[in-house]
Amino acid sequence: MTFLSLARAALPVGLALSLSACGGLGGGDASSGDRQIEAGAAQRQAEIAERNAGATVAGTGSTRSSLFDLFGSKDDPNTKVEVNKYIWNAALEVLNFLPVQAVDPFTGVISTGYGVPPGGGRAYRATIYVQDPALDARSLKVALQGQGGGPVSAETQRAVEDAILTRARQLRLRDSRL
Numbered sequence: 001m002t003f004l005s006l007a008r009a010a011l012p013v014g015l016a017l018s019l020s021a022c023g024g025l026g027g028g029d030a031s032s033g034d035r036q037i038e039a040g041a042a043q044r045q046a047e048i049a050e051r052n053a054g055a056t057v058a059g060t061g062s063t064r065s066s067l068f069d070l071f072g073s074k075d076d077p078n079t080k081v082e083v084n085k086y087i088w089n090a091a092l093e094v095l096n097f098l099p100v101q102a103v104d105p106f107t108g109v110i111s112t113g114y115g116v117p118p119g120g121g122r123a124y125r126a127t128i129y130v131q132d133p134a135l136d137a138r139s140l141k142v143a144l145q146g147q148g149g150g151p152v153s154a155e156t157q158r159a160v161e162d163a164i165l166t167r168a169r170q171l172r173l174r175d176s177r178l
Contacts, residue, residue, distance in 0.1 A: 083108040083130045084133050084139055086135055086172045086175075087140055087165070088108075089171055090165070090166075090171055091128045091130070091142075094163045094164045094167055095112060095126055095160070095164075097116065098115035098124070098126055099114075101113050108130035109128070109130075110130075114147055122146055123146070124144050124146055124147070125145050125147075126142060126144050126145075128164075129141040129142075135165075137161070137165060140161055140164060140165060
């Protein structure tokens with residue numbers, strides 16, 4: 001056998017060994033790295049699926065999955081609305097001359113359109129923010145704007161806030177007598 005025929009026979013074997021070291025034919029470090037990446041991806045997908053599945057069965061850690069879960073409420077039944085109902089109702093009563101445009105009792109925001117108060121000549125709009133469940137002046141924020149643009153005077157705004165708080169206290173007293 002000559003050197004040339006020996007080199008021809010060794011060439012395919014050398015190529016096969018070099019490709020297997022690169023991961024082209026399986027085995028080696030690259031394929032174990034691929035398995036680690038696939039395992040990590042599978043674990044991430046399982047975590048995402050568990051997060052999206054919703055509630056877990058108490059004590060078991062497994063997720064429940066049935067047709068009825070699609071129609072059931074997944075909201076926490078103990079969630080409370082953090083808005084003082086007396087301030088909320090008083091704001092709607094005091095500013096009843098303003099057309100209500102948006103109301104969100106969960107965030108405590110009431111937005112109104114322009115309206116003219118009884119006995120007044122200038123149109124106003126208001127945004128009311130009830131930010132605390134306490135019947136307190138710090139729980140109420142009122143932003144008034146005149147039709148001509150810009151905010152109204154501080155005295156007018158304070159008078160509206162005082163009227164709302166006074167009516168809220170009256171509503172609370174009325175409820176306590178029942």
